[in-house]
Amino acid sequence: MDPVVLVGACIILASILILFATGLKKRSRNLPPGSYGWPVVGESLEFLRRNQEGKPEKFVTDRMSKYKSEVFKTSLMGEPVVVLSGPAGNKFLYSNENKLVNTWWPISVQKLLGTCLSTSVGDEAKQMRKLMAYFVSPDAMEKLYIKTMDFVTQQHIQHHWQGKEEMKVSPAVKLYTFELACRFFMSVEDPEHIKKLSSLFNVFLRGVISLPVNIPGTKFYRAMRATAVIREELLRIVRHRREALMKNNNNNNNRHDLLSHLLVTPDENGSFMSELHIVNNIILLLFAGHDTSTVTITLLIKKLGDLPHVYEKVLQVHREIAATKEGGEFLHWDDIQKMKYSWNVVCEVMRQYSPVIGAFREALVDINYKGYHIPKGWKIYWNTPITHMNASFFPKPMEFDPSRFEGDGAVPYTFVPFGGGPRMCLGKEFARLQILTFLHNVVKRFRWSLVVPEERLEYDPLPIPVQGLPIRLHPHKL
Ligand code: HEM
Numbered sequence: 001m002d003p004v005v006l007v008g009a010c011i012i013l014a015s016i017l018i019l020f021a022t023g024l025k026k027r028s029r030n031l032p033p034g035s036y037g038w039p040v041v042g043e044s045l046e047f048l049r050r051n052q053e054g055k056p057e058k059f060v061t062d063r064m065s066k067y068k069s070e071v072f073k074t075s076l077m078g079e080p081v082v083v084l085s086g087p088a089g090n091k092f093l094y095s096n097e098n099k100l101v102n103t104w105w106p107i108s109v110q111k112l113l114g115t116c117l118s119t120s121v122g123d124e125a126k127q128m129r130k131l132m133a134y135f136v137s138p139d140a141m142e143k144l145y146i147k148t149m150d151f152v153t154q155q156h157i158q159h160h161w162q163g164k165e166e167m168k169v170s171p172a173v174k175l176y177t178f179e180l181a182c183r184f185f186m187s188v189e190d191p192e193h194i195k196k197l198s199s200l201f202n203v204f205l206r207g208v209i210s211l212p213v214n215i216p217g218t219k220f221y222r223a224m225r226a227t228a229v230i231r232e233e234l235l236r237i238v239r240h241r242r243e244a245l246m247k248n249n250n251n252n253n254n255r256h257d258l259l260s261h262l263l264v265t266p267d268e269n270g271s272f273m274s275e276l277h278i279v280n281n282i283i284l285l286l287f288a289g290h291d292t293s294t295v296t297i298t299l300l301i302k303k304l305g306d307l308p309h310v311y312e313k314v315l316q317v318h319r320e321i322a323a324t325k326e327g328g329e330f331l332h333w334d335d336i337q338k339m340k341y342s343w344n345v346v347c348e349v350m351r352q353y354s355p356v357i358g359a360f361r362e363a364l365v366d367i368n369y370k371g372y373h374i375p376k377g378w379k380i381y382w383n384t385p386i387t388h389m390n391a392s393f394f395p396k397p398m399e400f401d402p403s404r405f406e407g408d409g410a411v412p413y414t415f416v417p418f419g420g421g422p423r424m425c426l427g428k429e430f431a432r433l434q435i436l437t438f439l440h441n442v443v444k445r446f447r448w449s450l451v452v453p454e455e456r457l458e459y460d461p462l463p464i465p466v467q468g469l470p471i472r473l474h475p476h477k478l
C-alpha cells in the first residue's frame with residue numbers, strides 16, 4: 001500500500017478514536033442542567049434584574065422548577081457557575097472548605113482588596129483569620145470595648161436623632177456603622193477625617209461588584225483610584241501607630257483597637273503581619289461590616305415601625321434592662337445576654353431580608369455532587385433566601401414571627417445569614433453587639449412611624465429601602 005495512504009488512514013483512524021473517546025468522556029461527565037445564557041454576560045442581567053425587583057430568590061426558584069433540580073448550571077460575570085440550593089448544598093460547601101472548595105470572590109473584589117483574608121485560602125487564610133478573630137470575639141468585647149460601643153452609640157443618637165421630628169434612617173445608620181468601624185479598627189475619631197474616608201469608601205462600594213474594566217469612566221476605575229487613596233491614608237495611620245508603639249513599649253495596650261492588636265500580635269512562628277496586609281484587612285473589614293450592619297439595622301427599624309406589637313415587646317425588654325442601671329451606667333456583657341427576644345427579632349429580619357444573598361466558592365478538584373459533575377475551577381454559588389423563604393423550614397415564610405427562633409430554633413443549615421464553616425462571617429459577634437446596642441439606645445428613647453409605609457426594597461446587592469427609610473420620631477415622655 002502507498003505509505004502516504006497508510007499514514008492518511010492512520011491519522012483518520014486516530015482522529016475517529018479521539019473523537020469517540022472525548023464524546024464518551026463528555027457523556028460520562030454529567031453536568032448539571034441549565035443554560036449559560038448570552039455570551040460573556042451569561043445570565044447576569046436576569047440575576048441583577050431580580051435583585052432590583054426585590055426578589056433575589058426568584059432567579060434560583062425559577063430554574064429549580066424549570067430543571068426540576070436543586071442543582072443547576074448558569075453563567076455569571078463571565079464564569080461558569082453551579083448553583084447549589086437547600087441545606088444539603090450549604091452543608092456540602094461549608095464542610096468542604098480547603099478540601100474540595102475554596103472561598104472565591106468576583107475579580108473586581110479581588111483586585112480592589114488585594115491580599116487579605118477574603119482573597120487568601122488554605123493556611124494563609126487560617127493564620128490571618130486567627131490573628132483577627134480575637135479582636136472581634138466575645139471575650140475582647142466584654143473586656144475591651146462594650147462600654148465604648150454604648151458610649152459611641154449614645155453620642156450618635158444625640159447628634160443625629162435627638163430633636164428631629166423626621167429623618168432618614170438609612171444614611172444616618174450608615175454613618176453610625178462607619179464611625180464605629182473607624183473607631184474600633186483604627187481609633188480614627190475626628191469627624192472630618194471620618195467624613196473624608198467615608199466619601200472615598202462610598203466610591204469603593206459602588207465599584208466593588210462591577211465589571212473589572214480599569215479604564216477612565218467606569219465604576220471600577222473610580223473605585224480603584226479611591227482605594228489607592230484610602231490605602232495610602234491607612235498606611236500612614238499604620239506607620240504612625242507603629243512608631244508610637246515602639247516609643248512607648250511598656251504601655252502598648254492603651255489603644256484597644258484592631259490596628260494595635262495586629263501590630264503587636266505575632267503568628268505561631270513569631271512573625272508579624274505586614275503593613276500592607278494590615279491595611280488590606282482593615283479595608284476588608286470596613287467593606288464586610290459596613291453595609292451589612294447598616295441594612296440590618298435599617299430594616300429592623302422598618303419592621304418595628306410596621307409592627308407595634310413587636311415594638312412593645314422589644315421596648316419592655318430594654319426598659320427592664322435600663323431600670324437596673326444607675327444614671328450614666330453603660331451596658332454590660334450580661335445585659336446583652338438578656339436581649340434574647342430582641343435578637344430573635346433581628347434574626348427574623350435577617351431571615352426575611354437576607355443582608356447577604358449568597359456567596360461563591362471555587363472547585364479545587366473535579367467534584368461529584370448528587371450525581372452531577374462540577375469541573376475543577378468552576379465557581380459554585382450558595383444562596384440564603386432560598387432556604388430562608390422555604391415553607392418546609394419556615395412555615396408561612398411571609399409572616400414575621402420571631403418565636404421561630406425560640407427553643408431549638410431552625411433546622412441546621414437552613415438559617416444561614418452569616419454563612420457557615422471555616423469561612424463563616426468573622427464579624428458575627430461584633431455585628432450582634434453593635435445591632436443590639438443600637439436597638440437598646442434607640443428604643444429606650446423613641447417610638448417612630450414610617451413616612452412611606454409600603455416603601456419598596458431593592459437589592460443592590462444588599463436590600464435597601466429605595467427612599468432611605470424616612471421616619472417620624474416620637475420621643476418617650478419621661
Ligand atoms: C448583620 C451583619 C452581617 C452579616 C449578615 C454578614 C454576613 C456575612 C456572610 C454571609 C459572609 C460570607 C460567608 C461565606 O462566604 O460563606 C461574611 C463574611 C465575612 N464577614 Fe460578615 N456579615 C455581617 C457583619 C460583619 C461585620 C460587622 C464584620 C466585621 C467586623 C464582618 C466581617 C466579615 C469578614 C471578614 C468575612 C470574610 C470571612 C472569611 O473569608 O474568612 N461581617 N459575612
Ligand SMILES: *[C@@H]1O[C@H](CO)[C@@H](O)[C@H](O)[C@H]1NC(C)=O
Binds near residue numbers: 123267
Ligand atoms: C510556620 O513554620 C512552619 C514550619 O516552617 C510552616 O509550615 C508554617 O506554615 C509557618 N506558619 C506560618 C503562619 O507562616
Ligand SMILES: *[C@@H]1O[C@H](CO)[C@@H](O)[C@H](O)[C@H]1NC(C)=O
Binds near residue numbers: 064085086390391392
Ligand atoms: C423546600 O424544601 C423542600 C424540602 O427540602 C424541597 O423539597 C423543596 O424543593 C424546597 N423548595 C424550594 C423552592 O427550595
